[in-house]
Amino acid sequence: MSTVYRMAWRNLGRNAKRSRVTGLGLALALALCMATLALMDGLSQELIQGTTEGEVGHIQIHEPRYLDSRALRRSVPADAQALAALRSAEGVQGVSARLYAFAYLSHGSRSSGVQLLGIDPEQEAAVTVLHRKRSSGEWLSAEATPWRQAQALSEAQQAADQALTEAAIAEAFARLEGRASSTATPTPAPSPTATSGADASLALAEQLAPGPSRRPGVVLGAKLAANLGLSADPEGRWGQVLELLVEGAHGVQSHLELEVRGVLQTGLDHQDRSRLLLHLSDLQHMLQLPDQAHEIALRLTDPGQADARAAALQAQLGEGQQVQSWSQLRPDVLALIAANRALMGTLVFIVFLIAGVGVLNTMLVSVMERQRELSLLKALGLAPSKVLLLVMAETVLLCLAGGLVGLTAGAALVGWLQVHGLDVSRFGEFSLSGVGMAPVLRAQLSAAGAALPLAMLVLISVVSALVPALWAARLAPAAGMRAQ
Amino acid sequence: MTATKPPSSRPPSPSSPSPTWRSLAAPPAARRLFLQLLALLPAAAVPMQLRAAEAVSDATLSQWIHEAERVLRGRSSAAVMKMHIERSDYQRSYDLMVLSDDRSEPGKVLIRMLGPALWRGNATLKVGERISFYDPRSRRITVMGSSMLADNWMGSHFSNDDLMRETDLARHYGYELLQKTRDKDELGRPVERALLRLSPKPAAPVAWGKVEYQLQLLEGGKGASVLPLQVDYFRRADDTQAQRSLRYSQLKPLEGRVLPTRLTMKALDKPDEYTQIDYVRLKFDSDFGADDFSERALR
Numbered sequence: 003m004s005t006v007y008r009m010a011w012r013n014l015g016r017n018a019k020r021s022r023v024t025g026l027g028l029a030l031a032l033a034l035c036m037a038t039l040a041l042m043d044g045l046s047q048e049l050i051q052g053t054t055e056g057e058v059g060h061i062q063i064h065e066p067r068y069l070d071s072r073a074l075r076r077s078v079p080a081d082a083q084a085l086a087a088l089r090s091a092e093g094v095q096g097v098s099a100r101l102y103a104f105a106y107l108s109h110g111s112r113s114s115g116v117q118l119l120g121i122d123p124e125q126e127a128a129v130t131v132l133h134r135k136r137s138s139g140e141w142l143s144a145e146a147t148p149w150r151q152a153q154a155l156s157e158a159q160q161a162a163d164q165a166l167t168e169a170a171i172a173e174a175f176a177r178l179e180g181r182a183s184s185t186a187t188p189t190p191a192p193s194p195t196a197t198s199g200a201d202a203s204l205a206l207a208e209q210l211a212p213g214p215s216r217r218p219g220v221v222l223g224a225k226l227a228a229n230l231g232l233s234a235d236p237e238g239r240w241g242q243v244l245e246l247l248v249e250g251a252h253g254v255q256s257h258l259e260l261e262v263r264g265v266l267q268t269g270l271d272h273q274d275r276s277r278l279l280l281h282l283s284d285l286q287h288m289l290q291l292p293d294q295a296h297e298i299a300l301r302l303t304d305p306g307q308a309d310a311r312a313a314a315l316q317a318q319l320g321e322g323q324q325v326q327s328w329s330q331l332r333p334d335v336l337a338l339i340a341a342n343r344a345l346m347g348t349l350v351f352i353v354f355l356i357a358g359v360g361v362l363n364t365m366l367v368s369v370m371e372r373q374r375e376l377s378l379l380k381a382l383g384l385a386p387s388k389v390l391l392l393v394m395a396e397t398v399l400l401c402l403a404g405g406l407v408g409l410t411a412g413a414a415l416v417g418w419l420q421v422h423g424l425d426v427s428r429f430g431e432f433s434l435s436g437v438g439m440a441p442v443l444r445a446q447l448s449a450a451g452a453a454l455p456l457a458m459l460v461l462i463s464v465v466s467a468l469v470p471a472l473w474a475a476r477l478a479p480a481a482g483m484r485a486q
Numbered sequence: 487m488t489a490t491k492p493p494s495s496r497p498p499s500p501s502s503p504s505p506t507w508r509s510l511a512a513p514p515a516a517r518r519l520f521l522q523l524l525a526l527l528p529a530a531a532v533p534m535q536l537r538a539a540e541a542v543s544d545a546t547l548s549q550w551i552h553e554a555e556r557v558l559r560g561r562s563s564a565a566v567m568k569m570h571i572e573r574s575d576y577q578r579s580y581d582l583m584v585l586s587d588d589r590s591e592p593g594k595v596l597i598r599m600l601g602p603a604l605w606r607g608n609a610t611l612k613v614g615e616r617i618s619f620y621d622p623r624s625r626r627i628t629v630m631g632s633s634m635l636a637d638n639w640m641g642s643h644f645s646n647d648d649l650m651r652e653t654d655l656a657r658h659y660g661y662e663l664l665q666k667t668r669d670k671d672e673l674g675r676p677v678e679r680a681l682l683r684l685s686p687k688p689a690a691p692v693a694w695g696k697v698e699y700q701l702q703l704l705e706g707g708k709g710a711s712v713l714p715l716q717v718d719y720f721r722r723a724d725d726t727q728a729q730r731s732l733r734y735s736q737l738k739p740l741e742g743r744v745l746p747t748r749l750t751m752k753a754l755d756k757p758d759e760y761t762q763i764d765y766v767r768l769k770f771d772s773d774f775g776a777d778d779f780s781e782r783a784l785r
Contacts, residue, residue: 252578
């Protein structure tokens with residue numbers, strides 16, 4: 003048996019130049035396919051990581067109908083006890099409660115609709131890397147803004163409130179009558195009592211729904227800041243005052259002053275254009291949703307366990323809350339990865355189909371050149387099956403040699419891409435399925451990334467060796483020896 | 487019945503006739519008279535049609551809706567009302583003063599909250615497309631576009647659109663009279679009740695796929711007076727279940743007429759929830775000045 007391989011190896015050396023060129027072609031095909039697949043894997047990895055670390059986390063909990071309607075009152079409990087219970091669950095690394103709302107933000111004469119996102123900065127940092135997206139100024143401070151305690155009205159105050167309402171109705175009536183008479187009675191100047199009435203009314207309102215004791219600090223998207231005409235002073239400090247009009251969970255608008263702390267750049271246009279980050283507790287006060295959250299995001303120690311952990315948590319929390327893993331929340335990301343894989347598989351196949359034709363051509367020429375020699379061997383009694391084996395062995399050895407070189411070169415190339423990456427920043431920022439991607443593509447070497455092209459190489463070489471091998475095996479010795 | 491042709495099938499107006507039409511037309515005075523007579527015919531035919539429901543003209547139906555929609559509003563109005571909101575997670579009552587002025591384009595509405603303490607002094611002003619909110623606690627006015635029209639007003643079941651009357655049922659919908667019955671109203675007066683189906687015109691900027699309008703026609707000494715009874719709003723044209731329904735009740739003498747003084751808006755997917763408006767006082771044809779609907783007036 004080893005004689006056949008030794009003969010095959012020596013045959014390859016008889017036209018060393020041709021064998022080397024073919025082997026090099028195979029090596030190149032293998033190395034480049036490996037690098038491409040590794041880059042694609044790196045992209046998929048980053049897509050998953052960007053999805054989970056950027057915003058989604060590994061698992062999210064919502065009120066079951068929240069994602070359909072995004073209604074303010076569809077919230078889940080997020081008091082200290084509920085969060086501690088989640089945090090102590092098995093395999094959970096971080097737990098972050100979030101609150102969302104839409105509001106109207108203005109600064110001077112400019113205004114914009116914004117999406118409010120309330121986060122606890124410390125908790126959020128354990129789940130996502132949102133804090134790393136700050137591009138200027140400060141991040142949200144860890145402790146919440148103190149809000150004065152709301153107090154119910156005393157009986158005397160209720161009576162006073164009633165009296166104020168009646169006075170306001172009486173004044174409205176008086177206005178109606180005044181309007182109806184044809185002689186235009188000038189509106190009476192506001193009397194001192196009316197002004198004190200307004201003050202008393204404001205004092206009651208302040209007691210019922212007190213504001214924060216100082217302006218809550220916020221971080222807003224870079225483009226939003228630019229659209230509102232905000233910019234940092236030369237020392238990089240912000241501190242401008244913004245006006246927010248927000249509708250609370252009970253459907254009532256309220257005004258609030260906020261102070262800019264810093265600016266955020268996620269690379270995602272819609273977020274940078276419309277997002278306003280503030281402390282969870284501030285937003286809970288503003289929306290009148292104490293200890294509630296619209297979304298609780300979890301980070302796991304083992305991301306691969308996301309689906310299993312989500313199912314376990316769902317069983318624990320019951321029907322009032324919906325637990326979903328990132329792959330259920332973002333099926334588009336998974337679909338994108340699957341589509342990428344299919345595309346790359348097709349590409350590898352095409353590359354090796356071409357390489358296979360090259361191998362076929364080389365071997366066919368090689369066999370036809372050795373027609374007389376092969377005929378002589380057969381005439382001396384070498385069985386056709388041995389001839390077949392000889393030619394097959396030559397091809398496989400050529401492919402293996404080429405494959406070995408390709409594997410080494412491919413590993414080196416992938417290693418370089420893993421460390422240095424492929425800089426695509428000159429094409430501008432880009433995002434896939436709403437996940438902002440790094441400007442440098444980094445390869446990710448995986449066993450599958452090397453095994454798939456190698457397997458293709460072996461398969462293609464065996465198939466392409468069959469034609470010349472069969473031709474050689476069927477060669478009639480007498481006719482072959484007569485040939486030139 | 488040629489007399490009940492809709493107004494759109496009238497001859498072209500004198501301002502835009504074709505050359506041949508102009509040369510063949512009667513002298514202007516005679517033509518105007520002819521057109522006026524033609525316009526009068528549907529109105530003259532109304533008492534006759536009350537017996538044959540299916541023969542009421544579009545113009546008449548449109549006129550009914552128009553009257554019913556304006557019954558509490560007139561050309562300009564001022565009202566003091568109480569609003570009570572009943573929701574599964576909160577109940578609330580407001581005292582409101584509402585001024586409206588439709589005597590010129592754009593229509594103007596000002597809602598001022600009179601109580602209780604948490605909202606006293608809050609005001610909503612709409613002039614044309616522009617909605618402004620005033621909050622006395624921050625002394626700020628926030629201006630919004632018409633995109634806010636569909637939002638609920640201050641947590642009630644009425645939208646800004648309902649309170650500000652941006653959508654004009656009489657103008658944006660086509661009509662069909664479904665049935666007409668003789669009945670007695672709340673005060674025992676003989677009336678005719680009509681049920682109309684309103685379908686939005688193709689390009690109408692409206693939120694509802696179908697509206698069913700119930701109204702009553704009272705034959706009094708001074709011609710028929712139209713009062714709204716109930717309006718059911720359907721999300722899609724083929725829905726059988728209305729999304730919400732507005733009921734007019736509590737007929738009382740107000741401003742020299744008998745008018746419904748209670749409006750109840752129900753969201754039908756939540757059977758226990760409603761918002762009720764009770765008119766305490768209503769005054770028509772107030773002579774508002776430009777200043778009454780300015781942002782200065784909010785403060």
